Amino acid sequence: MNNLKILLHITKKRSVFVVATLFFLSIVLSSLSVLSSSSFFAPVVSAQAVKEAPAAGVELPQFDPAQAPAAAQGTESSAGTTTAAVEEEEVGPVQYRTFFGLDSRVVVWIVSELHLMFAAFVLGVPIFAVIVEIVGYKGGDIKFDKMAKEFTKLLSAAFATTASLGGLLGFCLYGLYPEFMGHMTNVFAPTMYVYALMFFGEAFSLYGYYYSWDILKGTPAKKWSHITLGVMLNLFGTGLMFITNSWATYMMSPAGIVPATGKVVSLYAAVYNLLWMPVNLHRLIANVCFGGFIVGAYAAVKFLGSKTAEERAHYDWMGYVGNFIGIGALIPLPFAGYWLGREVYSASPVMGNIMMGGAFSWTFIIQAILIGMLFIGANYYLWLGMGRIKGSERYTGYIKFLVLIIFMCFAVWLTPHNLPLSGEERAMIGEQYHPFSKYFGVMAAKNAVVNLIILATFFSFLIYRRCNKGETVPFSEQGKSGKIGVMSAVIFCLLMLVSYAVSLSFVELEADMKVFVKPLIRCLYIQSGMICFAAFLTFKSKGKLAQSLLFAVTALMAVLYFWYYGFQVMQKANVVLRYLSVTQVAMVMSCLIMNAFIDIFTFRKAKLIGGIVWGKMPVRSQYALIMLCVVIVILMGLMGFIRSGLRMDWHIYGVLQDTSPWAYTPTLAYMGRIVGLIVALFLGLVAFVFWLAGLGDKKSKAHEGGYDDAISGGDH
Amino acid sequence: MSKKRSNFLMIWVILAVICLFSFLKYVSPEVFQVLMAKDHPMPTPSTLMMWYIIMGVLAGLVYATTSDKKLVDFLSFLLPDRGPALKFVLQKLLLIAFPLVVGWFVYSWSIPGVASPVELRIQHPTLPQEYEKQNNPYREKDPETQRRCIEEGKILFQTYCRPCHGSKADGNGPFANSFRLRPINFQDPGTIGTVVENYAFWRIKEGAPGLPSESTPWDSAMPSWKDDLKDDEVWKIIMGEYDTAGVVPRQREKAE
Incomplete structure (x- = not known):
């Protein structure tokens, strides 16, 4: 076999090639992040500014002496002599460390976001895996069961990566931000044990759910036992998320402590802080949406690589279900987001102001663009999907009106209240606000159009549903x-x-x-x-x-x-x-x-006028699914940055200040580069993990193929 | 008939984008002049124009690709066939116009010229922490005292703020035209109505010199009043200002 043939042979194995490329890309991007201190990912901060940054910062809250660490108490007795002073400096509590000289915040940012993205997938997918399994069981359709199992297979592969990233995040936080984590441990130690125990519960129920799939079938009792395992998996997963949400939201709206001393008054209040429930709800819905679109993209990649009509039909249907779940969760998401935003205002008008009118207002314009793309992409996929249904031509006439409504709403949705204007334009307009920004840029207009987009998307879904229905x-x-x-x-x-x-x-x-x-x-x-x-x-x-x-x-x-x-x-x-x-x-x-x-x-x-011809979808529809996945990953990266960044230079808002040299709000360009890196790393890792999960299937298929060949050879 | 029309799908899309451009460029400035009762047209800002045109082009492309048939109709316009004479003419027109339009864009973007930069500006810069906990002491008083404070505030407003912000708080004071950035029209519900009172307190006390860098380079001429007015006078001015403008301050959200 000459070199050209080898190359052709490799390129024929498209999935291997794609995964290898993505893996290579992720390694290159990781290397870039290692170089961040000197080049592309370096924030625009002068060396002088870093030098001038307070080394120790402001005085931290005084903790209850009874809760003070033993090491800190030990240093008090040695004060008084020069030697003792040196010793005090050497053994005193460390506020911050660096990660091999790198920006600690960026390290934590990347690791935590990757962990969150995997966790969202691991928590979102079981919700609909179980629902799909129930639907399949009640309806007696084996393809639902097959798809639910395929989701769960991806889940078990992603679960280990989520756990590894979680461990890495824990080490990074305790290693790089010891004082901050000391405070968090001081407040949340009991919940951390519960978290660890629930993690065992999730691991056992997940692997039990996956590996008992074929064992627990045949009788209703067995199947319901299996479904119960799936429900347990969801309960443990949701519980885990709720616990970690309490830590994250406590950092934004601390409660249950005496701010001046850091003494814990009520663990219940610290957990059930003002933003806990809104974030719980928002993340729960967003995880389902995220999982849906990731599964959609997985199905799209598989569809594009399918060699038989049967495979294409299966992955087309899987992509449709992924998109359906994605849209289903996307529709209530703006409402949950609105509640969260309002409670941010309740927690602190300053934080609310930073979010919508201040330093983060432009990130919401980016968010508006991404959300618009999600709605357009999801609708576009539905419209294209009408092509595989006989009888759809009765409804395709509505598409032009839907395009018009959705794009007009999108235009209003992203019109900022405060436009970028040149001096000349400002002089010509003659006042601060152009009518477009004056009437389209405020909350009343945004609320109206987002509701219209939701209604239009629902209408698209309704006409899709009834395409093959007649009298x-x-x-x-x-x-x-x-x-x-x-x-x-x-x-x-x-x-x-x-x-x-x-x-x-x-x-x-x-x-x-x-x-x-x-x-x-x-x-x-x-x-x-x-x-x-x-x-x-x-x-x-x-x-x-x-x-x-x-x-x-x-x-x-x-x-x-x-x-x-x-x-x-x-x-x-x-x-x-x-x-x-x-x-x-x-x-x-x-x-x-x-x-x-x-x-x-x-x-x-x-x-019925005609059936649905699964697999009869143009290739661009699958790229729409992939785009939806990429957009929601970017959106999640962006919103993670906003939620965390709203605290500005506080680890725990109003209680524990961030005095490290990285306690500044990054520029939009810098944020864009880091979020871009996170997105590339996540997609690369997901592709790699999915490829790993599919290795077993390939081997068994190859084995079956070889066996079949051997049998057919024997027949001859 | 329908088949004939679908053969011109590309032309319909191009026409729709041209109509959108014409509306934004020529129609809307005149319409807004009438609707807003202005003595000059209100041109669409270039950033917005670009965004809306991109939206228009995207909408056209999305529509043209929503089915294989439409996509074929859309692209087949470029192929030679025995279509009507109008199609032949339009094809040639497109062939000439497209490079010309692209050339015009490139030329207009690259030609040297003098223009002030377009900058992202942050509408409501972050309220400093020391102002977050401030509360208007007069809002907790009895209605009679509040009414008296509003009247006193109105007098103070007319004394100190009227020259720029106008006697009706509509941004049309006698000095208003002398500023490149006109004073804010407080009657507009998108201005002081969207902020809590202590935000207005901060802005009056610190003025433009106290604006963080991200809120420049709009070069607001708002002076800092912290050395000239006492805190209680500022609170009264705020009460008088809202009353004069006919808007109410944003209320603090209550935790639920």
Whole structure:
């Protein structure tokens, strides 16, 4: 075999080639990070500034002497002589160390972000692996079970990497930031033991779940035992995340200690600090979204490398499920993010101000671009997916309007309130704000368009669902389940809308402010009425009309009217703005839930026009899936930077100051380089880990192939 | 008919982008002049223009690739066939116009010229910690005292702030036109209505000299009042200023 043939042989093995390239890329990028102190990744800080940075910094909080480390107490007795002073300097507590001369913060930043990304995957994927397994078991479709097992195989491979990175992070933190970690251990020591024990629980349930897959099947009892293992895995995983979230959020909104002394007053308060629950919710949803898009990209890569129609069909379907889960979690994510943002303001107006109007405001423009790309990419994939469904041509006409709506909303979504202007432009405009930035750049507009994007995305999904459905049957033929389903949705939506409307009636506000709440209450009642009317129309077999009306009324009130009314409220009663946002969320959510149920029961038993031809997807759709994965990884890196960076020069906000030379907020360019490096490293590592996970399959396939060949050879 | 139209998909996309450009460049400045009752057009800022055009091009490309049929229709416009004469003319026009447009962009970007730099500016620089815990002492007083403080604040506002910010706090004071950066219109709900009172307190006390570097180079002419006004006078001015402008300060979020 000459060299050319060898090269061709290697390039034919595309997956090996891709993994090797990504691995090489990650090594190169890692080397670059090693060189960070001198070149590309070096922050723009002069040597003089570093020298002038306070070596010891401000006085740290005085801890309770009873809790002071023995080494620190020992040094007190030796003070008084020169020798003792030298000894004190040598054995005194160390505040900071460096990582072989590198910037400690960057080291911790990269390791913690990589750990978080793997952890998000390891926590997000089991949630839908178990759901897919249940769906497969109840529906009797083996392909669901096969896919759930394939997810879990990836999970077990990623789990060890997550644990290794977690260990490395722990060593880095204790080694590089000993004093800070001393404080954290002082406060959270009991939870750390719980964390370690739960980690055992997660490891056992994960490996038990994966390795017992084939053993625990055959009878319902066995299968349910297996599903229980999966549920246990999720419970342990979620518990682990909640514990680590309490450490991270305590750093932003410390509670349960005496700030001046650092003495622990209440561990419960330290754990259940102000930002704990919002971050828990936000991360839980985001992890599912993250896992969905990673699985989508995995399926896309596999699809692109597929050699048979059967493989293509399987990975096309897997990509669709990954994207579906990704979008499903993406839709409520802005609401959870809004709650988190509001609580950041509650924790500290300064931190809130830094976030949305201050040093981090431009990172939110980048965030807006990335979120817009996620919605566009997910919709684009759905639109392309309509091509594999017979009968979809009845609905493709809507796509141009959806493109228009989504891109217009995207344009408003990323318009900053404060535009970059040259002096000449400023002079020509004649005032600080151009009308575009004045009306599109504020929260009222952003809330309106993000809700419209969500409604449009949901509409895309609905038309995708009904592409191959023809004539529907009368609602009376849906049986009891139809009535129960629709009525359950009505009751749930009414509870949500009416209870919030009633709570708004009793909100404690001054009389001149309270008048601004009344329109919100009216809108909530109108929406409730619409929900009932939509149910009535559905019962009369006019489900499509009910859906259209519900969409129209929700868009009119929650988007158009509240866009206008949001400005009024901002101007005259901005304290009401928070109620307006929640009202918007409640109305949009009720519309989505009700429409989903109407759709399910209107199109159930509908005549099928044609089936879905899995595998008949253009290649660009798979690149859209890969793009979604890359975008969400970048987004996670960016948001991690924002959440952590909001503390500015504090390890623990307002309690323990960061006095190291790296206690400054990086520039956007520097942040971009580091986040880019993290993204490349993560994707390289994921590709490598997935490749490792697939080695066993290749070997067994090759073995089966060889065996088959041997048998067929024997036949001849 | 529909087939004929789809053969020109590329042209429709190009036309849509041209329409968007024309709207932003020529129509919207005039529309905003009328709607905002200004005596001059309101040109679309170049950064925004670029973003919106990119959005337009992306939207066109996304739409043109949402199905294989559309993609073929989109690209086939460039291929020679026995189409109508209009297609032949448009093809040639595109062949000439595309390099010309690219050339124009390259030329206009590379030609030497004098322009002040476009800088990212941070709208609300970070409120220093020492101001975070400050509270307006008069907001906790009885309504009668508050009303009196507002009236006193209005007088102080007219004395010290009116020359620039105007008697109605609309940014149209007698000196307003002499500044390159006009004083802020406080009636605009996107200005003082979006910040807590202690933020305004910090800005009045420290003025432009107290702005961090990331909020330059807008060169605000706001003076620092900390040496001329007492704290209680500043709080009263803030109360009077909000009342004059007809907006209310942002309320602190309450922990839930």
